[in-house]
Amino acid sequence: xxxxxxxxxxxxxxxMIEQAHSGHPGLPLGCxxxxxxLFGETLKYDPSTPDWPDRDRFVLSAGHGSSWLxxxxxxxxxxxxxxxLKNFRQLHSKTPGHPEYGETPGIEVTTGPLGQGxxxxxxxxxxxxxxxxxFNTSDYKIVDHYTYTLLGDGCMMEGITSEAASLAGxxxxxxxxxxxxxxxxxxxGETKTTFTEVVADRFRAYNWxxxxxxxxxxxxxxxxxxxxxKETEDKPTLIIAKTHIGYGAPTKQDSSSSHxxxxxxxxxxxxxxxLGLPPEEKxxxxxxxxxxxxxxxxxxxxxxxxxxxKFSQWAQKYPELKEEWDKALNLTFPQDLELExxxxxxxxATRSASSIVLNDIxxxxxxxxxGSADLAPSTxxxxxxxxxxxxxxxxxxxxCFGVREHAMGAITNGIAAHRGFRPFCSxxxxxxxxxxxxIRMAAxxxxxxxxxxxxxSIFVGEDGPTHQxxxxxxxxxxxxxxxxxxxxxxEETKLAWEQIFKxxxxxxxxxxxxxxxxxxxxxxxxxxxFRGGYIISHLEKEAPQVVLIAxxxxxxxxxxxxxxxxxxxxxxxxxxxxxxxxxxxQEKKYREEILGPQNxxxxxxxxxxGEGWYRLLNNSxxxxxxxxxxxxxxxxxxxxxxxxxxxxxIARKILQLCSGTAHN
Amino acid sequence: MKIALxxxxxxxxxxxxxxxDLKTFLALGVYGMSALTSITAQNTLGVQGIYDxxxxxxxxxxxxxxQDLGADAVKVGMLSNVSIIKTVVEKVKQYKIKNLxxxxxxxxxxxxxxxxxxxxxxxxxxxxxxxxxxxxxxxxAEVLTNLRIRDIExxxxxxxxxxxxGVENVLIKGGHLLSEEAVDLLFEGSHFKEFKTKRINTKNxxxxxxxxxxxxxxxxxxxxxxxxxxxxxxxxxTLAIQNSLDIGHGxxxxxxxxxx
Numbered sequence: 001x002x003x004x005x006x007x008x009x010x011x012x013x014x015x016m017i018e019q020a021h022s023g024h025p026g027l028p029l030g031c032x033x034x035x036x037x038l039f040g041e042t043l044k045y046d047p048s049t050p051d052w053p054d055r056d057r058f059v060l061s062a063g064h065g066s067s068w069l070x071x072x073x074x075x076x077x078x079x080x081x082x083x084x085l086k087n088f089r090q091l092h093s094k095t096p097g098h099p100e101y102g103e104t105p106g107i108e109v110t111t112g113p114l115g116q117g118x119x120x121x122x123x124x125x126x127x128x129x130x131x132x133x134x135f136n137t138s139d140y141k142i143v144d145h146y147t148y149t150l151l152g153d154g155c156m157m158e159g160i161t162s163e164a165a166s167l168a169g170x171x172x173x174x175x176x177x178x179x180x181x182x183x184x185x186x187x188x189g190e191t192k193t194t195f196t197e198v199v200a201d202r203f204r205a206y207n208w209x210x211x212x213x214x215x216x217x218x219x220x221x222x223x224x225x226x227x228x229x230k231e232t233e234d235k236p237t238l239i240i241a242k243t244h245i246g247y248g249a250p251t252k253q254d255s256s257s258s259h260x261x262x263x264x265x266x267x268x269x270x271x272x273x274x275l276g277l278p279p280e281e282k283x284x285x286x287x288x289x290x291x292x293x294x295x296x297x298x299x300x301x302x303x304x305x306x307x308x309x310k311f312s313q314w315a316q317k318y319p320e321l322k323e324e325w326d327k328a329l330n331l332t333f334p335q336d337l338e339l340e341x342x343x344x345x346x347x348x349a350t351r352s353a354s355s356i357v358l359n360d361i362x363x364x365x366x367x368x369x370x371g372s373a374d375l376a377p378s379t380x381x382x383x384x385x386x387x388x389x390x391x392x393x394x395x396x397x398x399x400c401f402g403v404r405e406h407a408m409g410a411i412t413n414g415i416a417a418h419r420g421f422r423p424f425c426s427x428x429x430x431x432x433x434x435x436x437x438x439i440r441m442a443a444x445x446x447x448x449x450x451x452x453x454x455x456x457s458i459f460v461g462e463d464g465p466t467h468q469x470x471x472x473x474x475x476x477x478x479x480x481x482x483x484x485x486x487x488x489x490x491e492e493t494k495l496a497w498e499q500i501f502k503x504x505x506x507x508x509x510x511x512x513x514x515x516x517x518x519x520x521x522x523x524x525x526x527x528x529x530f531r532g533g534y535i536i537s538h539l540e541k542e543a544p545q546v547v548l549i550a551x552x553x554x555x556x557x558x559x560x561x562x563x564x565x566x567x568x569x570x571x572x573x574x575x576x577x578x579x580x581x582x583x584x585x586q587e588k589k590y591r592e593e594i595l596g597p598q599n600x601x602x603x604x605x606x607x608x609x610g611e612g613w614y615r616l617l618n619n620s621x622x623x624x625x626x627x628x629x630x631x632x633x634x635x636x637x638x639x640x641x642x643x644x645x646x647x648x649x650i651a652r653k654i655l656q657l658c659s660g661t662a663h664n
Numbered sequence: 665m666k667i668a669l670x671x672x673x674x675x676x677x678x679x680x681x682x683x684x685d686l687k688t689f690l691a692l693g694v695y696g697m698s699a700l701t702s703i704t705a706q707n708t709l710g711v712q713g714i715y716d717x718x719x720x721x722x723x724x725x726x727x728x729x730x731q732d733l734g735a736d737a738v739k740v741g742m743l744s745n746v747s748i749i750k751t752v753v754e755k756v757k758q759y760k761i762k763n764l765x766x767x768x769x770x771x772x773x774x775x776x777x778x779x780x781x782x783x784x785x786x787x788x789x790x791x792x793x794x795x796x797x798x799x800x801x802x803x804x805a806e807v808l809t810n811l812r813i814r815d816i817e818x819x820x821x822x823x824x825x826x827x828x829x830g831v832e833n834v835l836i837k838g839g840h841l842l843s844e845e846a847v848d849l850l851f852e853g854s855h856f857k858e859f860k861t862k863r864i865n866t867k868n869x870x871x872x873x874x875x876x877x878x879x880x881x882x883x884x885x886x887x888x889x890x891x892x893x894x895x896x897x898x899x900x901x902t903l904a905i906q907n908s909l910d911i912g913h914g915x916x917x918x919x920x921x922x923x924x
Contacts, residue, residue, distance in 0.1 A: 523892075538895070539889075563898075566895075567922065569693040
């Protein structure tokens with residue numbers, strides 16, 4: 001039966017790809033048996049309840065094999081129709097080119113950029129262990145599921161896979177099972193030209209159990225390997241399955257030509273003939289395969305219902321745990337959260353203020369977990385009262401990612417996608433580059449991940465340009481759906497955290513200073529902080545001649561400039577813009593009210609490359625103080641002076657620009 | 665152009681008194697006028713002599729400028745005896761002066777009391793209740809309250825006591841407290857607001873008190889609210905101290921023509 005299922009998968013996948021005139025037939029043909037065993041026997045899921053919390057997670061890390069996954073979801077009885085398969089890769093379809101989170105039932109994460117999915121799976125397996133440690137009791141195992149991922153040669157070559165595998169091995173994530181589709185062919189040709197290491201040895205060195213030399217086209221061998229994988233509880237397992245790319249294609253099997261382009265009509269007909277499928281029929285599913293999955297679905301539903309019963313008993317017996325469970329799964333915002341009364345002495349670095357807030361709210365949000373890439377003492381993203389997650393303590397709340405930023409980002413995505421936690425991760429802003437692909441994926445999936453990026457400008461000082469972010473802030477703002485908040489002082493840091501918890505919409509990057517910043521008086525209140533930008537200076541009696549716009553540490557600089565201008569008789573205002581993209585989303589009336597009259601001189605001050613600020617400037621007169629080069633090694637005060645972030649210099653320039661209006 | 669008047673003593677050294685006030689008015693963009701109360705013979709080293717003008721003549725000066733030019737704000741500095749205080753009180757009432765800043769000068773830099781007990785009483789009971797802002801330094805706040813001020817909490821207590829005299833805003837200048845930051849405290853009856861600035865290490869601070877209160881008056885004359893006026897005055901005084909002049913043999917004067 002499983003061989004029959006495998007061939008049905010092959011037929012469906014190539015028909016989808018032919019109809020779309022694009023797609024990747026190589027993996028669906030090569031991994032059909034693996035798919036048949038996983039969905040036909042191994043995986044625990046319920047197609048009628050795709051969000052069942054205790055389902056096994058399956059991540060297709062080699063996301064280009066999407067037609068394989070859609071075919072399996074279709075056969076398994078998810079809410080995916082034949083029509084959906086026919087619309088493969090079409091605009092607004094439920095079957096996009098690569099699997100997309102939120103678009104298709106049964107898709108656990110968006111995959112495609114190689115290696116991301118593998119690291120997501122590590123995050124999911126970690127989340128499972130952490131939830132189990134919190135909610136399982138001696139008499140009830142509420143959380144007890146596996147995480148499976150299928151990865152190809154491409155995934156295996158990516159650096160992120162090494163980082164994530166290393167951490168998974170260190171943590172001994174025994175319920176993580178990775179299947180490696182080892183066909184020795186990648187997009188451009190054979191892997192022997194680039195990739196000749198012994199993967200099995202590598203993974204053994206990472207503390208993985210490795211089941212090598214599995215014939216990926218033998219149902220029996222695959223089943224046996226999966227059973228053997230589950231026998232080891234203290235190590236993740238890698239199953240290395242030898243497969244033939246494009247299996248069954250008359251001329252294109254074992255060739256890179258089957259990787260990423262349709263086979264063509266002739267080849268498809270030959271393939272179907274080889275596999276014993278009706279050559280002229282499209283989207284053929286035999287009655288017995290339908291029958292098989294119908295029965296399986298019934299069993300799966302029963303399995304889920306049994307879990308529900310167990311869950312209700314558990315909930316009744318442990319109401320406090322149930323309450324925590326509900327909060328964690330829904331990321332419920334506690335009504336009594338109030339940070340205003342939390343006293344933070346200033347001047348203080350916003351990274352330190354953030355740490356005070358984080359530790360304060362940690363007690364109220366038990367679902368808040370996270371960590372940093374070996375920088376906890378510097379980024380201060382650490383929950384002081386709680387333990388670290390290690391192989392012998394998954395009840396901890398501090399994650400130690402080691403110096404593995406890229407994996408940190410993707411593992412955090414996996415934790416968020418798994419659900420049950422609100423994860424944060426942290427490093428220096430300059431190293432956000434090391435994890436940018438994962439940030440992009442979080443944004444694409446709108447996962448509620450929190451990034452704490454500290455040491456946010458040239459004012460890092462002596463470490464020099466390698467450690468001084470210049471273009472990172474602006475480039476993060478360019479990622480759609482990613483909120484970027486750069487608070488100006490300890491009060492804005494509190495408000496930012498409040499926003500983060502009140503608005504669970506997608507990822508947020510909190511950009512924090514290394515250096516101390518003074519408390520800023522918000523002369524018109526902070527009610528409009530959430531709009532991304534608001535006026536902090538005194539109410540003017542006359543229309544302002546100069547509007548000073550800044551974010552983060554430069555807001556206090558702008559306030560100094562403001563007072564110098566006032567001494568010189570210029571009417572000016574200070575606008576703090578902690579979240580520029582949010583500000584730009586506000587209605588025009590509000591934006592204009594904040595930015596002042598068109599004829600006012602708009603001055604933007606930000607220790608970053610300033611490209612994106614042009615949208616806030618008016619045509620007639622503007623002046624931008626920003627970084628147009630890398631920083632330098634030196635004391636922060638020297639750098640401020642050298643790069644022009646000096647209130648007197650800025651004021652002098654503004655006075656020159658305003659001359660004629662200035663009385664002096 | 666807005667107009668401000670200073671009622672204060674003359675400093676022959678040019679660093680404090682009406683000389684400092686008029687320079688401040690000019691720098692902050694208001695037209696400045698003066699009514700002298702005393703003439704001092706002084707330099708950067710100290711005061712060599714004081715000659716008080718007859719109270720009637722103080723009144724006459726005020727009449728002269730008020731009846732012709734009028735004033736958008738008035739700053740009152742050194743009033744060295746009860747009669748002069750009473751004259752000024754009478755004139756403030758007569759011309760219904762709203763934006764009145766009282767700098768209760770009564771202690772010299774050396775620590776010597778400049779005012780007799782009865783003059784202090786007149787200041788407290790009659791002049792301060794008419795003011796929008798009163799700007800004592802720590803020693804002056806101690807004299808006004810009979811309290812000992814050692815820290816910010818003491819400052820707050822003193823501000824409450826002075827507020828009860830009937831003044832709208834109390835600004836206690838904490839410059840003499842030994843802390844890293846110079847903290848000034850503003851109290852308007854319900855909230856305390858602290859104005860902090862980094863201490864500037866210089867001995868050239870002659871005339872800071874006068875300059876500060878006249879800067880507040882200049883900003884009030886231009887329609888600023890008290891809090892913002894104090895903000896701007898703080899910034900002005902900081903710039904003036906940063907550019908202070910190392911002239912004379914004692915405490916050098918500020919540079920009222922602030923440069924960048």
